[in-house]
Amino acid sequence: MSTTGVAPRSAMRGPLPVAPAFNFFSVALDLNDPAVQAQMFFPDEPFRWRAGVNVLPRPGELPSGFVPCSTGTMRQKETSEGRDYGTFDAFTAYIPDFCTAFGIGDWEDFKDQANATILATESFAAERQFAQGQPMEDNPSLDDVNLAVLGSGVGPMEGLALLENAIGGTGRAGVIHATPAIATMWSASRALLWTGDVIRTVATRTPVIVGHGYIGTDPDAAASPTGDTEWAFATGPVFFVRGDLMELSDDIAETLDRDQNDLQYRAERDILVGWDGVLQAGVLIDRSATP
Numbered sequence: 001m002s003t004t005g006v007a008p009r010s011a012m013r014g015p016l017p018v019a020p021a022f023n024f025f026s027v028a029l030d031l032n033d034p035a036v037q038a039q040m041f042f043p044d045e046p047f048r049w050r051a052g053v054n055v056l057p058r059p060g061e062l063p064s065g066f067v068p069c070s071t072g073t074m075r076q077k078e079t080s081e082g083r084d085y086g087t088f089d090a091f092t093a094y095i096p097d098f099c100t101a102f103g104i105g106d107w108e109d110f111k112d113q114a115n116a117t118i119l120a121t122e123s124f125a126a127e128r129q130f131a132q133g134q135p136m137e138d139n140p141s142l143d144d145v146n147l148a149v150l151g152s153g154v155g156p157m158e159g160l161a162l163l164e165n166a167i168g169g170t171g172r173a174g175v176i177h178a179t180p181a182i183a184t185m186w187s188a189s190r191a192l193l194w195t196g197d198v199i200r201t202v203a204t205r206t207p208v209i210v211g212h213g214y215i216g217t218d219p220d221a222a223a224s225p226t227g228d229t230e231w232a233f234a235t236g237p238v239f240f241v242r243g244d245l246m247e248l249s250d251d252i253a254e255t256l257d258r259d260q261n262d263l264q265y266r267a268e269r270d271i272l273v274g275w276d277g278v279l280q281a282g283v284l285i286d287r288s289a290t291p
Helices: 034-040 107-132 156-168 180-188
Strands: 053-055 086-088 091-100 148-154 175-178 192-195 198-201 207-210 229-235 238-242 262-275 280-286
Touching: 053 262, 086 262, 091 107, 107 238, 107 262, 148 156, 156 175, 156 180, 156 229, 156 280, 175 180, 180 192, 180 207, 180 229
Parallel strands: 148 280, 175 207
Antiparallel strands: 053 086, 091 262, 175 229, 192 198, 198 207, 229 280, 238 262
C-alpha cells in the first residue's frame, strides 16, 4: 500500500491593514500644509508643535446690527466676552510587536509589518485622543465637562437635526463626529452623501468624521452610553499634525533581549489633534428609536 506525502504548509502574512474610510484625517486640517499654516499661524512664530500648541479661537460672537442713524451714546453696542486659548499637547501613537529571535525571519520585513499597521490604524489613536482624552487627559476632549448636551435618548434623525442646529447656531460651518454605528443609521435614512474622500450630510453638506476611536465615548458630566445608545458630537473646524514614522531601533541587536532570546519592536508616530473651541456639543442617540 502506498502513502501520499503532505508538503509543508506555506508561510504567509495576513492581509495588509487598510485605514478606515472617512476617518479623522479625511476632514481635519493638516497643520503641515503650507496653505493651512498661512491661515492659522502667527507671523514669525516658530512651529514647535511637539511641545504643544496654544490655539486662540476666532471671535465666537455672531454679527449684530444697529440703526445707521443712531449716534453717540444712543447707538446700540455689543461687547465681546473675549477669547481663551485652548492648549493641546502632542502624544505618541505606537504599535508594539513581539517575536522570538528564532522565528523572526527577515528583520526589515518584521519591522515593516508593524510600520504598516500603525499607518493603517493611527486614525483610531487620533480619534480616541480627540474624543476621550486618551492618553493626554489634560487636553480638551469631546467628553470633558465643557460639553453642551443637546439631548439624551433621541432617535438618530432627531440627533442629527440637533447637531446640525448646534452648528447653525454658530453662524459658520462645523464638523459632525459619529461612530460607525450611528453613521450607518444616518446612511440608512439617506441623510449622508459621499463626496470624494469625505462623507457629508445631505441637508447642509456638513462633513462627518466616522471615528472608530469614538466608540465607547462616555462624557464626564452626562449620561453613559448603553447597548443601544451612543454619543455623537458637533464642533467647529478640527486640525491635526503628524510627525514622521519613528522606528524604535534600526539595529536588531539593540532590540534583542539576550536573556529571553526574544525581540520587542515598536513603530511610533507623534500626533497632535484639536479644534477651534467655538463649539463643543453632543447628543446621546438611541439607535433603536425612530426616526
